[in-house]
Amino acid sequence: MLTKILDWVIDVDVAATLAAYAAIESGRAAGCDCADCRNFVAVRSRVYPEAFVKFAHSAGIDLEREVELACSGLVGIGATEYTGLFHLVGRLVEGPADVEQMDSSSWRVLYRSLAPGFSVAAGFGQGALDKAFAGLPLVDVNWEVTTDWVIPDPPTPGIARLRGSQ
Numbered sequence: 001m002l003t004k005i006l007d008w009v010i011d012v013d014v015a016a017t018l019a020a021y022a023a024i025e026s027g028r029a030a031g032c033d034c035a036d037c038r039n040f041v042a043v044r045s046r047v048y049p050e051a052f053v054k055f056a057h058s059a060g061i062d063l064e065r066e067v068e069l070a071c072s073g074l075v076g077i078g079a080t081e082y083t084g085l086f087h088l089v090g091r092l093v094e095g096p097a098d099v100e101q102m103d104s105s106s107w108r109v110l111y112r113s114l115a116p117g118f119s120v121a122a123g124f125g126q127g128a129l130d131k132a133f134a135g136l137p138l139v140d141v142n143w144e145v146t147t148d149w150v151i152p153d154p155p156t157p158g159i160a161r162l163r164g165s166q
């Protein structure tokens, strides 16, 4: 099925995507006890804008099972920034570049705004981040959001930290 988010057109295998999410034991945040992840679980129901929720549901993504999550710490009083991604089983048909090479070893994601405080970038990514997706053709839907810090504990110290199976 062809689906679209901003200018990215993706040929998604919805049944295979649904099956892979059903095989994930838990989303990254639910599988971790750190403050960053517990805060994300607390705000997750309002992190994704309506346009992204509609896209995700039509494509077979389980929004409670993010395959990657990172927190940048506080970005203002009571505000924090997260990045994460969802895999789709399928292939990218067309769309703008999702990454830009900065130097020989670093890249940055070229997010585009979908809604206030929420941006996305879709591309081929680095392969399966959860064994439920191993061996499948994947498109990564990366997102970045600014949201609230609502739990009493402070964020985990340090710069952006990858949450994943690595």
Ligand SMILES: [Zn+2]
Pocket (backbone or CB within 6 Å): 029, 032, 033, 034, 035, 036, 037, 038, 163
């Ligand atoms: Zn965590």
